[in-house]
Every structure is written in C-alpha cells, then in structure tokens.
Amino acid sequence: MNWFPWRHSLRWRLLGATLAGLVLALLLAGVWLSGLFRTHVLHQFEATLTQQLEQLTAQLDIDATGQPVIDARALSDPRWQKPYSGLYWQLDRVSADGQTRVGALRSRSLWDSSLALQADALADGALHTHEGRGPQGELLLIRERTVGLGEPAGARWRLMVAADTRDTLLAVAEFRGILTASLLVLGTLLVLAALAQVAVGLAPLRALQRALGRVREGQEARLQGRFPAEVQPLIDDFNGVLDRNAEVVARARTQAGNLAHAIKTPLAVLGQAAAQSLRQPQSDHQLAGLVQEQVDTARRQVDWHLARSRAAAAHRLPGQRTAVAPVATGLVRVMQRVHAARSIDMDTTNLPEALAFAGETQDLQDMLGNLIDNACKWALSAVRVSASGAAGVLNVWVEDDGPGIDDTARATALARGTRLDESVPGSGLGLAIVDELAHLYGGKLRLGTSALGGLRAELSLPAPQA
Template identity: 60%
Template sequence: MALPLPLPRSLRWRLLVATFVATAVAVLLAGWLLSGLFREHVTRQFVATLTTELDQVTARFELDANGRPLLDPARLSDPRWTRPYSGLYWQIDEMAGAAPRRGVLRSRSLWDTELRAPTDAPADGEVHVHEVAGPGGAELLLVERTVRMAPGRGAAWRLLVAADRRDSAAAVAEFNRLLAGSLAVLLGLLMVAATAQVAMGLAPLKALRRGLNAVREGRQQFLEGEFPQEVQPLVDDFNGVLQRNTEIVVRARTQAGNLAHAIKTPLAVMAQGAISAQQHPETLVALPAFVTDQVEVVRRHVNWHLARSRAAAAQGMPGVRAEVAPVAQALVRVMSRVHAERGLQFDIAVVEPGLAFAGEEQDLQEMLGNLIDNACKWARSAVHIAASRVPEAATPQLRLVVEDDGPGITVEQRKQALSRGVRLDEATPGSGLGLAIVHELAELYGGHVTLGSGRLGGLKAELLLPRTRSAMPSTTVANRLVDDVAVTNYHAQP
C-alpha cells in the first residue's frame, strides 16, 4: 500500500499548495463547464439554421398533376445547394410501402451520393436531428421532417437537410484554445494574488518571531506592538505567561531571602552555644537539647517556606485538585489518636462527596489540620467539621467550617489569633502559628479565613477556598492508603 505524501512543514507552502490545488480544480471545472456550454450553444444554433433550411425545402416541395414530387432548385436561395460536395445537402425520400425509396429528389451538391438517415418514424411535421456520415466520410448534422400532401392519407414524404460540421467544430476548437489560454493566465494571476495574500497574512508571525527574539535576548521584557485580532490573544496569553514567570522569580528570590534571614538567627545561636560549651565544659550536657531545639526551629521555617512556595506554584494551575472528604476523614482519624485521652466526639458533614479543592492536597491537609487541631485543643467534648460549595460565589468556591464547644474567644482576640506567633493562652501547648499558617496559605490561594461564634458555643473557623468545577467520583477512605505521619506534618510547621 502506498504511503501518503508527507505535508511540508512550512505553513507558507501548505497554504500555497492547498490554494494552488483548489484554484486549479476550480479553473478546470470552470473551463470544462464553459466549453460544454459553448459547444451546446453552437449545436443549438446549427440545428436552428438547418431547421430554417428545412422549412425552405418544405415550402418549395410540391406534387405535379400525376402525383410526382417536384422541387425547383432555382427557388432555393443558398448557392451551395448546386455546388457538388459543398457541405450543404437536401434529399427527399418516398415512404410508401415497407421499403422507402431513397433519393427520389436530391440536391445537386450530393452529386452521385445519398443521405442515409437512421430509420425512425417521426410524426407528421415533427423534426428529428441525427449525426450521419456524408460524402467522403464527412461528419454531418442532419434534420428531417415527414410530410403528407393530404393530411391523414396519401404517401408520406421524408425531407432531409444536412450540413458539414467542420466549421462548427473548428469554431468550438478555436474557442477552447482561447479559453484554455485565458484560464491559464487567470490561474497564474490567482496564484500571484494567493502568494501575496499568504505573505501578507503571515507577516504578523514574522513580527511575532522578532519580538520573541528580542525577549530572549533581553532587549525587551514583553512582546510589544500591534498584532491582528487573530494573533493578539496569543500575544496577550504569552505576555501573561511572562508576567507570571517574572512574579514567580521575584517571589522565589523574596522567599529565599526570607528563609535565609529566618535561619540565620538559629544558626548564630547554635554557633554561640558551641563556643559557650567549649569555654564552659560543664554546659556540654545541655548542648544536645539546645541544638535539637534550634534545629527544630530551622526545620519549621524551611517547611513553612516550602509550603508557601508550593501554594504559590499550584495557584491557578489546571488539573491540581484534592477531594475534601478523604482528607477530612484522615485528619479526624489522626486527631482522635492524638487527643485520645480527652474522648472528643468528631462530626463530619460533607454535603457533596465529590467536593474538591483546587490546589495541592498537602496544603489542604495543612490548613484543615491546623483548624481541627486548634479546635481539639480548646474543645470540651465535641468538634464539628462541615464542607459545602458556595453557590452565590462568582467563581467556584467551597466553604470549610470547623467548630468546637470550648470557651471561644472575644472579637478583639480573633484578629490577634491570625497573627504569627501570637498565643492567647500560654498554658496551652503550641507555637501560636497554626491559625496564621491557615490565614496566609488561604490568601495565597485567593481565599480567606474568618473567626466567629459557633452553634456549639465555642469558636467557629470558616475557610473559603477555590473549588474545582467538575466533581470526580470520590475515593472511599477504606481504599486509600493515607500516611498518618505525612498528614500530621502540620505539627512541624512554624
């Protein structure tokens, strides 16, 4: 089997080849149609002329007193009737009996030959048209008519008029030659116009390429200039990508600087502790615990900045999703073990099983885990967790609500609770960073967290986050392998 020809990689050549093929086919079809129409027109005119001559022969045909046919050639106007083999002929056949008598009368131009038309039976006065061979094998167009001198009775006479088709064939051939030359010139002009059109149409792509080279070489930061409305959306999207990459680079530099600044102090403290241990050997016993505490501080800062980087990178990224129900159930299992001695009751109400967060699952675990952990620290006996979509939002959003039946906090304390390092009760274990982490991660994803009074009498934390538009079938917790150690990583965040 023959393999299909590969298409050229050049867009210009693809357009030109497609245009040439389409134009050539259209021109050929037009030429075939025009040639056929002209040939048909010439044939109709030829038949009309022969019919006029047949009418003249019919008008001059008569019978004498004895019933013999008469036709005076001198009464026919065209001189070709009398010139032998002139190309214009007439003949009269008698149709009496089973065998017709051919050439009872005939024009002098036939000389010693006869016209032989196909045998048919036209009605009286009806004209039939045939193509026959004439003297010398010439191709003739023949028209015939059957007449009777007495309507309905008497002998029938078949009147034939024929003419050579060479002149009409020559006219058709000349027309076809002129038509072919004209269409060839037209095809050439159309291809020149198509080449110019393709060049003009692809010119913006050259400008786009020059702009890309300028961006790559650092001569400009974004694509500049005016482009056609078909190309402008591509330019805008590409500039958006460049803008986002610039923001990512700036954010990465800022986060790297923040991380370096954050771990500089613990490193300096550890260095000072090592020097102090060398100068005062009696403090060497406390050095491991001291170093462990500072390493924990460094690790918390590293994990926190990694979480921020992950959230910033996942924001708006297509295909990133995390189902709420499995994450919430896994977190409740962990919290029930962490706070097992308190006997807390957990209630999970996920309105839509396929509800999914448009972000990284680890970040969802971080935010929801901190809210549940904070509720467990203050709850007396019960913690309620609810998840639902926000129908009135302009963009797809989901709402996560975590409530406890603890003492709650005042309006002034709610604002302080979202600040980094603020602990409202020094007696309760923690670093004072849990709610601040939730607040900052939510803002990175374009959401926010609010604190208020719940139905259970304690604190109510409401978290709004972006939601995926399509819900996929939810995976049951029994079929998922959840690493509880990974889920509880929020304990190590700053």
C-alpha cells in the first residue's frame, strides 16, 4: 500500500504545500490579530481608568480638620453612585510607619465593601496597575497612585480607581469568535481557490495526456493542440522524436523493399529460364524442375520475411489507421477477376464504413488478401466477408462453403509451408503469414466452421479508439 501518494503526484504536492502554507498563515494571522485586539482594548480600558483617576485626584482636597474630602457630585460618571455598578474608587491612608488605613473614603458603588490590595510602595504621583477582586468577586483592573497632602506634613494617600473587566473580556472573546469564523470562511475560499488554481495549472497536462492517447490509439501521428509556453518545448521535442522514428521506420521499410526487389529480379530470371527449359523437349527436365522448385521456395521466403519485417517495423507505430471496408471491397474485386471462371458469389454487405484497423494498409491487405484468396480456392460457390468492432478490437470474418478443415488439422494449417491438399495451387504460407502478422499487432487468427458449411477464418486485430 502506498501511504504517501503525494510523493508521486504533482497535484498532491501542490495542494499539500498550498494547504500547509494556508493553515500556517491563517493560524499566525488569527493569533496575531486576536492578541493585537486584546492589547488594544485593554490599553483603551486602562487609558479610561487613568482619566477617571485624574478626575478623582483633581477632586481630592483636605478640610479644616485635616481630613480628605472628595465631592462625589463633581464626578461625571453616574456609575460611581450605583451600588456594585462595576466602577469603584477608594482612598486609603498610608501612615508614616507604613500602615494603611483601608477605605478612608470610597465610592457609593462599593456600598459597605472595600477594595483589599496588597502593600505597594509607590513614589508620589507614580501610577501602578493591578488586578484584583471586586465586592462580588468579579475581576477588576485597578489603577492607583500615591499623593502627599495635608497635615501632618508628608501625609500620604493611596488613591485608586477600579473597573470590572468582564464586558471588555467578553468583547475580546466575541471578537475571537468572529475572527475564527471569518478565518475559517477565508480559509475555505482560499482552499477552493487553490483547488481551482491547481486544476487550471494542470489542465495542460491533462490535454497532453489526451493528445498522447490519440497518438497511441492511431488517431493522430503527432501531438496536436495549443499548450502553454512552459510545456511547448516538451511537445516540440516529442514530435521531433516521432518524426525521426517515422523516418527510421520508413528508411528500414524502403531498404527491406529494395532488398526484396533485388532478390526477386534474379529469381524471376531463373524462373523464366527454368520454365523455358521445361518446354524444350531436349532439355534436362529434372534440373529445370529442381530450379523452378527452388526459385518458388526462395520467392515464398522473400514474401514471408518481407511481410514480417514490414509488420514488425510498423507494429504500434503511432498514427496508424486503415479503413477496413475499402481494403476488403478492393480485394474482393481483384479476387472476382482472378476466379472469374468459377462464378463465386462474394458477399461484402456487412462491412461498416466506420471500422478501421490500427496498422499499415499493406499489412491489412496482406492478411485479408491471403484469407480471401484461400476462401476462393476452396469455395464451391460462395464467399462471405464481414466485420464488426467494439472496445478497441476489430473482428473480420472470411467464410466459404467449401469442405472446411477438421478440428485436428486446424493447428497444422497455420504452420509455415503446410499444404493440406497438394491438388490446390499455393505455397502453404498464406494462413501462416496471416497468423504471424496478426500476432505482431497483438491480434489472433482463429479457424472454425462457417454457417455456409466451410471454413470460417476469424481475424482479431487492434482498432483505433473512438
């Protein structure tokens, strides 16, 4: 099992890197924005307390008896007067020995409670911030300062302002919730954008895959289509390889053909000389017959190897496509002329025009030509050629109403040079050539019994994909 498919997938690599970057960026953005908002809100909260403390300090005074007084009516915020409102002030006296008198004065909002703070050494006028608990246990932010005022000289007072942080912290929590939801929505949109980006970015590769499929199935000889500038050099190089491969194959086929023609010419001369010698009464008929026999054998071998080399060179060559119906009907017309004296009825009505063979035209002609010629040699009065195709496979049937071949002899009939009946002219290579060519293309030749009563040759070959 492949536990890491992304290692071999460009799509998963791009998506994985993008998603990892998005998650990290959104987490950092969420933490930073949340912290920034909390700091800003608490800073504003503290600044408001400082303003309240400044106002309270301005109202602090000493009466005729030396006691501190604060005119509560001069304070602007009505929460000072409302019990347990969440906004409190308190004045403590700090004696010379450091003892503190808690709650010398306090706001009405504290009612009968006091703010208990830890001892804190403050310079006059210096501001300190603490956290503490209010009269109902709520969390308070406390802002305080120490001032020297009144008699005896140097008397010091600890003045503090406190406010409930619950609403502020709730606002921070609500902001975090909204921020989290917003980042999730943003992350989802970015993920969709990343998916779209990867899909659009890899679309040329899918187009390249389809183009390669068309070349592999023989629909086109070269990669066709418009591709991005980053991919086009690869397309050009691949098409160059296909062109060079086609040139090499064409050169090899030309050389094989030239060699075959070069050998056939002297063979033809020898054959003619042997035939003339046989017609002369005083010639050595035995020698001429031997020469004729060997010439025929050499010619059959040339035909055999020429067809085999041509098929091997063209096997799975990209861009190969040959229509079946024109080849079959052309061969039937030729065979009608060759066997015109026998008046054989040849049926080609079941040959769909759309059927095609994924290979060379000449190879298809060799295979069908041998099968049709063999059927005409053995047929009594009828030969039928039909074809069908499905799922990339082409099936062609050639049937006759002749004597057929027994089951035990069918395998032997496909062997090279085997002739089941010497009375019928032929080389014994026809069916063997067809079988060999079919195998080179990944196909197969099967022999069976025809509905006409004779032999049925079924040829299975590759067909171009639709």
